[in-house]
Amino acid sequence: MKVTYQMFFANVTDLPDDEFYRQELRLAELAEPLGFDGIWCVEHHFDGEYSMCPDNLMVLAHLAARTERITLTTGGVILPWNDPLRVAEKITLLDTISGGRAQLGVGRGLSKIEYDTFGIEMGEARDRFDQSFAIVLDALRAGTVRANGPLYHQPEADLRPRPRAGLAETAVSIAMSDDSRAAAADVGVAIASFAQFPTEEHARVIGEYRKRFEDKHGRPAPPPVMTDHIYCAADEEEATRLSREHIIRHFMLTMRHYSFDKAGHFDSIKGYTSYAAMADAMQQAGKQAAADGYVAAQITGTPEQIVARIKERIEAFGDYDQNFGFSYGGLPHHKIESSMRLFASEVLPELDRLGIRATVAV
Numbered sequence: 001m002k003v004t005y006q007m008f009f010a011n012v013t014d015l016p017d018d019e020f021y022r023q024e025l026r027l028a029e030l031a032e033p034l035g036f037d038g039i040w041c042v043e044h045h046f047d048g049e050y051s052m053c054p055d056n057l058m059v060l061a062h063l064a065a066r067t068e069r070i071t072l073t074t075g076g077v078i079l080p081w082n083d084p085l086r087v088a089e090k091i092t093l094l095d096t097i098s099g100g101r102a103q104l105g106v107g108r109g110l111s112k113i114e115y116d117t118f119g120i121e122m123g124e125a126r127d128r129f130d131q132s133f134a135i136v137l138d139a140l141r142a143g144t145v146r147a148n149g150p151l152y153h154q155p156e157a158d159l160r161p162r163p164r165a166g167l168a169e170t171a172v173s174i175a176m177s178d179d180s181r182a183a184a185a186d187v188g189v190a191i192a193s194f195a196q197f198p199t200e201e202h203a204r205v206i207g208e209y210r211k212r213f214e215d216k217h218g219r220p221a222p223p224p225v226m227t228d229h230i231y232c233a234a235d236e237e238e239a240t241r242l243s244r245e246h247i248i249r250h251f252m253l254t255m256r257h258y259s260f261d262k263a264g265h266f267d268s269i270k271g272y273t274s275y276a277a278m279a280d281a282m283q284q285a286g287k288q289a290a291a292d293g294y295v296a297a298q299i300t301g302t303p304e305q306i307v308a309r310i311k312e313r314i315e316a317f318g319d320y321d322q323n324f325g326f327s328y329g330g331l332p333h334h335k336i337e338s339s340m341r342l343f344a345s346e347v348l349p350e351l352d353r354l355g356i357r358a359t360v361a362v
Contacts, residue, residue: 001314001357003348004038005340006030006075006227009053012249013330017048017356022265025059027340028325029066034344037357039063040105040227040323043078045114050257057090064098072098075192075227075323076174079136083116084147085154087132088139099165099283104140105192106133107174110258110275114263123328126271126323130183133173137187139329140168172225173206176273181205185212185221188298192225192323195297202226205318213281226313227323228299231331232343236302243300246329251291252331261287301322 007028012021024344029182030074041059044051048141060072072094087104089133095102108129109115112200115122133147139145140163172186175191184191191209193202206224213221229250231243263283266276282290298308299322310322326336351357 001039001223001310001319001351002071002321003351003357004040004071004073004225004321004323005036006323007039007041007043007053007059008051008328009044010049010051010250010253010328010330011058011062011334012049013255014150016092017052023061023329027333027336028063030337030340032065032070035065035348036070036071036084036344038103039067040073040075042059042075043081043107044111045081046117047111047113047257050253060102060132061094063095064094067101069101071101071103073103073172073358074105076107076112076172078107078109078121079132080109080125080270081114082132083151084135084139085157086144086226088136088145088163091096092159092161093135093168095164095167097159102306103166103312104136104167104171105174108180108227110272111338112259112269113158113257120170123270124151126179133183133187135265137168137171141161171320175209177272178205178208179271179274179304182212185209186216188213188217190222190224195226195228195299196294197297199316206317223319223321224317225321225323227325228297229328230298230306230324230326230339230343231300231335232303232339232347233307233343234302239301239305242331242335243265243298246293246331247295247300249329252287253288255282292360303342303350306343306347307350307354310351310352314356 007025011017026041041056042051042053043056045054056074064072091102091104114124114153131151135147135182143159143162144156145154171189172192175184176193210221215312226276229247231239233239255261260279262280264280268274291329301304326340
């Protein structure tokens with residue numbers, strides 16, 4: 001198992017954006033000395049309370065200069081909003097300047113706010129994603145970008161600096177829907193999901209992805225990645241109280257940003273039928289019940305409770321990589337740092353002792 005640090009940049013604090021960014025980057029720089037295996041960073045636009053990171057490759061390039069061994073993952077580049085030639089160039093450049101530590105993570109995007117502001121038809125998202133991802137993966141393997149498809153036309157162009165051999169094979173797709181998991185299996189890449197269901201439901205969909213992957217490629221699928229909000233505290237009551245308050249705050253912002261609280265929002269958007277069903281289920285359950293279920297899906301608590309939850313997941317769906325978001329919903333930065341340090345001092349060594357995680361030299 002790899003244990004990585006997720007950056008989200010959701011400013012629902014009283015801090016000005018520039019000071020909030022300084023604090024978030026300071027905490028991210030702690031990830032390496034504390035023993036984490038990697039850093040992930042999202043791409044989001046136009047809604048700073050939900051997330052304000054318009055260029056995750058730029059953030060990771062900054063962190064490349066501030067770190068030495070930790071991996072740097074775009075979690076993810078939203079392909080329909082970005083030119084595939086530039087994506088291939090930028091991830092190659094990040095990999096080059098970081099000494100081969102970059103990992104390309106990609107996503108399709110779910111927010112109509114972002115699609116509308118970019119002037120891109122959301123109903124084209126699946127086609128744009130599939131075509132763009134194929135172009136990028138081919139480019140990283142061949143060192144040459146070319147495309148002559150329905151949506152993307154690119155005269156042949158060399159990638160310089162040259163992409164490292166194997167860079168394409170480490171790619172990961174942020175896959176929250178059935179069709180996204182199927183698409184990832186078909187092209188032979190790993191999947192990453194945000195924790196939102198009970199463990200057994202995640203186990204079911206991971207099992208479906210693995211079977212499709214193995215049927216398609218004749219080899220085992222790479223470990224899936226699970227991303228959770230986490231709060232680690234020695235006191236169980238504090239962990240429960242603070243994590244619940246701030247995870248629910250994040251959940252409500254998520255509902256607003258993606259319009260899950262609007263009846264029928266996804267019904268007429270091509271390629272988003274699974275999200276329409278998800279939105280209907282949330283609305284039928286009610287916001288509070290949906291928020292309670294979301295909180296229950298996350299890994300929070302004392303170090304002992306966190307280790308137990310990770311072991312439970314391994315027993316349910318086998319080997320996987322764990323990605324943790326420590327900063328969310330306006331949680332104060334001094335509390336985030338305390339949570340990170342306790343996690344690093346007590347959870348990581350126990351995962352190493354149990355043989356769940358390979359020991360990282362720091």
